[in-house]
Every structure is written in C-alpha cells, then in structure tokens.
Amino acid sequence: ESGSEDIDILPNGLAFISSGLKYPGMPSFAPDKPGEIFLMDLNEDNPRAIELRISRGFDLASFSPHGISTYVD
Secondary structure, eight states: OOEEEEEEOOOSSSEEEEOOOOOOTTTOOTTTTEEEEOOOOOOOOSSOOOOOOOOOOSGGGGOOOOOOOOOOO
C-alpha cells in the first residue's frame, strides 16, 4: 500500500524490503500504520513479500525505516 523505501538483495536471492517511511511534509498513504520490513525470495517462481515479525520491546509505533542494508559474514 505505501510502497518500499529501500531494497537490499543478498547473493543467495533473498531480498529485504523496508517500507513505511514517514517524513515531515511527505504525504503518507497510511499515516497511522508503523513501518515494516519484508522478505522476498527471488528464487521462487512467483516471489511474494512476507512481512517479518519484529521482536517484542521494539517501539513499533515510531518505526519509520529509512533505508536498509545487510552484512554477510
């Protein structure tokens, strides 16, 4: 609904997608909805984004992800 802000694709074909950026003066399609992180497996025939569950204790109400990056060890 609100589009993605950033996507990071790992060498194995997994894509992490940040969504829900809210910024002063920027229109929002879902102003009361917190930001989200999605996972998509680009190796699948029909890939679909799946919302990742964020751990308890995290302030979801103010989560507004701007960018995303991964570290592969």
